Ligand SMILES: Cc1cc2nc3c(=O)[nH]c(=O)nc-3n(C[C@H](O)[C@H](O)[C@H](O)COP(=O)(O)O)c2cc1C
């Protein structure tokens with residue numbers, strides 16, 4: 562009988578990792594990382610909704626060899642899970658995104674990098690290495706030149722995909738963030754922006770700024786109020802630039818595909834309905850991520866595992882096969898199994914990685930990924946499956962409100 566080899570006796574679960582990390586973060590960081598929007602119901606439900614599902618294990622199947630790997634962006638990922646893009650990782654640990662990248666490389670797990678990282682996208686790709694695919698998360702700015710520049714740099718650095726985040730036309734209301742007057746400490750910066758730039762880049766930006774100012778004066782009532790307006794030459798901060806209320810399927814997705822294809826895939830992150838999944842498919846995106854931004858945007862939105870079935874059904878009704886991923890509230894290997902059984906091709910985790918980083922830098926992130934890896938393997942074995950693509954809805958039952966169980 563094989564004996565379980567713990568990686569760290571102090572930390573055997575993601576829940577324990579969360580507690581250990583909380584002791585090592587300052588209040589500003591802890592609140593920023595852990596908070597959800599408004600009263601936090603969607604944040605809580607992302608996690609609790611997994612309890613509605615139970616696994617129907619099959620027995621007497623030889624599970625002596627289990628393959629947890631899947632292919633993503635042409636890369637053999639060790640588990641059907643990736644690290645979701647989360648901003649400002651150097652708040653958690655001085656090595657920030659570099660520590661996460663090194664851990665992802667070591668554990669064979671794909672990494673999503675936030676546009677608002679505290680390490681440049683080039684340095685992160687350097688740490689991931691040539692073989693390892695990177696995904697760059699994008700906020701498309703109203704100032705297209707900034708976004709264009711970022712996309713060109715990602716392409717040059719060798720990223721395999723971008724994911725446009727579409728659930729942030731406005732920033733969700735995070736009350737602790739407001740109360741703490743959260744901002745990036747002086748010693749850190751949004752490393753992908755606010756670069757000095759060459760003389761000709763500076764000149765081009767100054768021209769855009771002049772043009773914008775003229776347009777604004779002419780219309781007298783731009784759609785930004787004075788407190789939000791930041792000129793294209795001004796500092797880019799997440800408060801000023803992540804939200805973009807002007808994003809639109811027709812104009813922006815086609816533009817993005819033109820900038821990225823064929824070198825980089827274009828994904829859309831933040832799909833929450835079957836209707837939008839169909840639009841994404843019509844607009845030719847390479848894949849979608851069902852997400853509510855970890856409960857940080859629209860409080861009262863459905864938990865992502867509850868949105869997933871309608872999105873999967875909508876996508877399956879289309880002629881073109883488009884992959885569907887999901888994130889939000891995934892804390893156990895059994896959660897990963899349930900999401901795949903409900904039709905997701907792949908899942909992503911956000912906060913658990915930040916907790917790993919805060920607990921012990923690169924080693925903490927490795928620990929987080931190892932714990933989840935162990936749990937996925939164990940769950941597959943105990944459920945009687947040996948390959949990821951064997952996981953289907955016949956392995957799940959749903960517990961309804963009245964406590965009765967139904968087959969899916
Ligand atoms: C602190 C923090 C920062 C985040 N930053 C970004 C970001 O820059 N871009 C983005 O698309 N999503 C961002 N997200 C959302 C994550 O990509 C992901 O959707 C979410 O964390 C998944 O939920 P989970 O934390 O419950 O796993 C962030 C989430 C957290 C917790």
Ligand SMILES: CC(C)CC(=O)C(=O)O
Nearest residue numbers: 648677799803804854857
């Ligand atoms: C740059 C940000 C808006 C980060 C983010 O997406 C978040 O804090 O949820």
